[in-house]
Amino acid sequence: MLPFYASPFVYSNHPHYKTTIVPPVDTQLFLPHHPPTTRHEGVPEMGRSPCCDETGLKKGPWTPEEDQKLTDYIHRNGHGSWRALPKLAGLNRCGKSCRLRWTNYLRPDIKRGKFTEEEEQIIINLHQVLGNKWSAIATHLPGRTDNEIKNFWNTHLRKKLLQMGIDPVTHRPRTDHLNLLANLPQLLAATNFMSNPMNSTPWDNNPLGLQTDAAQLAKFQLLNNILQVLSTSPSPPPVPMEALNLMGSQPLPTNQQLYEYLRGVNPVNLSQNIPSTFPNLDFHQPNIDHHIVRPDIVGNSKAFENVDSNGNFNQLSAFQTENNSLPALVSDLPEFSTVKKMENRYNQNNIDMSNPSSTSTTFEAWGDLMDDEAVGDSYNWRDIIDQATSPSWPIS
DNA sequence: AATTGCGTCAACCGCCTAGGA
């Protein structure tokens, strides 16, 4: 296998390079992790001289010649002190710039090319747990740099989640009104699609119940969005009839609870009675995230160190769930990932049921709850929304 | 053909932290 820079991709595919340079370097000498650097190597001990403040140092894109100088030097000597390296290597750059260039581009173990779906999922899962800890995320993706992952998140994944109605920061449904309303068409489409028997998979072929889960999820998301708008707007906008029809088509066993909860009659019982696996609805406490405790939110990184190489994390150690709280809509494990399920079902043209690698626990319980019609609840979705849209609706 | 807008991503900036003196 050729070293990455032996491919013309390195320079010819880069906007800053118009030429192709193939440095003849033995890649085996470049190990992913260098031994600890020796400090004060050729650096004056006293007096601070920030590397980037020095005048006369070159900035901006690196030339192939500079790359070769840096590569050759590290090949011969290792990087040692980054601060001393530029002078020793004959580069008119600051040490930071050299280190960045090496770690993000010249390092031989860097994997180039597009992110795979698996990598994408790992990033999403890890980001859900770790937040913007790009370097931590990068340690689980061999060959990928934190900078690359950060860029990929900001340019691809973030937008992807937003389009799915998921807040890329909290990994939970978005709660701002404009976006809630903007997402209604997408949610309607998703709900429509997943509610259609033609699009569902027989249980024998879909033992994981993913279709049901995703359909119910879409309905909850849709209802959640509608209710959030209704409950906080002085003059609620009309709810699309299509949404009412969709919701009204399936009576739910917990509608009484939902109804009472939404009316403020019995706000405590809902969370107590609903199983812990019930998806979070966040009705009128949209900004209270009491389910996922992430280090960038609470400043406690200790609880999030138990992440395996696939981006999975130990549910017991990583989550702190209150007794009465509901789990986040986005599940913790990759195979349960709501994002993944939504993603799979949103893209109607690219549905792949051939790889049912998931198992369902959270959503099975949820699905059971949704499908159990023996409770005798006389309310259905339409009732709830009708009540919510009536002038006497108590939540406003 | 020229212009504009957008997406991408390498590189920089500034802050933080570990660790040596």
Added chain:
DNA sequence: TTCCTAGGCGGTTGACGCAAT
């Protein structure tokens, strides 16, 4: 214990390519 530095990290910028107009 305090000071200082190098290295590391996350946020941001801006150059570039490309598609749309």
